[in-house]
Amino acid sequence: MILCIEQVLTPEQLDEIHRILKEGEFVEGKLTAGRYAKTVKDNYQLKADTEDAKKVRKMVHNALLQNPLFKASVRPQKIRPILFSRYEPGMSYGWHTDNAIMGDGELVRSDVSLTLFLSDPDTYEGGELVIDTSIGEQSFKLPAGSMIVYPSTFLHQVTEVTQGIRFAAVTWVQSLVRDVQQREILFELDTVRKSIFEQYGKTVEFDLLCKTHANLLRQWVEL
Numbered sequence: 001m002i003l004c005i006e007q008v009l010t011p012e013q014l015d016e017i018h019r020i021l022k023e024g025e026f027v028e029g030k031l032t033a034g035r036y037a038k039t040v041k042d043n044y045q046l047k048a049d050t051e052d053a054k055k056v057r058k059m060v061h062n063a064l065l066q067n068p069l070f071k072a073s074v075r076p077q078k079i080r081p082i083l084f085s086r087y088e089p090g091m092s093y094g095w096h097t098d099n100a101i102m103g104d105g106e107l108v109r110s111d112v113s114l115t116l117f118l119s120d121p122d123t124y125e126g127g128e129l130v131i132d133t134s135i136g137e138q139s140f141k142l143p144a145g146s147m148i149v150y151p152s153t154f155l156h157q158v159t160e161v162t163q164g165i166r167f168a169a170v171t172w173v174q175s176l177v178r179d180v181q182q183r184e185i186l187f188e189l190d191t192v193r194k195s196i197f198e199q200y201g202k203t204v205e206f207d208l209l210c211k212t213h214a215n216l217l218r219q220w221v222e223l
């Protein structure tokens with residue numbers, strides 16, 4: 001399940017993040033890449049251990065947790081610290097897979113990868129996120145403040161930025177429900193149940209859907 005979620009950040013939050021990214025100190029992105037991904041990763045990342053970096057990480061982390069679509073589709077259990085990347089002309093991140101296990105203290109299994117686009121697409125050329133899905137390569141370049149969430153199982157790349165600057169926030173999530181198909185079934189049941197409730201109220205059908213949803217979640221959840 002690949003999902004684009006719009007307006008994860010307000011224009012005010014985007015302005016504040018841009019203010020901090022403009023002044024922030026950036027380091028080589030290779031520092032946080034796995035052994036093989038390092039060889040194709042060419043970007044900068046906001047230095048992680050400053051007050052400003054903490055502030056923007058928290059802002060995006062909270063925005064994720066408050067987003068109903070993100071919560072219902074991803075079912076986050078653990079979220080890795082958010083990385084803020086900057087691609088200048090000539091920079092790209094070639095084909096790679098994200099590490100399955102991340103972190104050195106608390107380990108996180110990457111079930112879902114996400115990119116929150118921070119730059120207006122009109123301000124840079126290139127810089128598409130391309131995902132190699134079962135129906136071929138799919139290319140994404142979303143409006144600032146919108147995000148794409150996709151299973152970490154896919155090969156993907158960021159194409160070369162040829163003009164302007166691409167800022168993005170990326171992170172990885174361990175889901176309460178490891179299997180992508182099970183997550184999708186729960187997400188769709190939840191969507192239908194919400195719509196039935198809005199249209200007809202708490203009917204017998206609604207109650208049955210709630211029961212099925214809860215019982216499937218009980219079977220599939222990993223705590």
Ligand SMILES: O=C(O)CCC(=O)C(=O)O
Nearest residue numbers: 093098115129158168170
């Ligand atoms: O910036 C992006 O859209 C994706 C970056 C990425 O694939 C990664 O950091 O592993």
Ligand SMILES: [Fe+2]
Nearest residue numbers: 096097098156
């Ligand atoms: Fe990646």
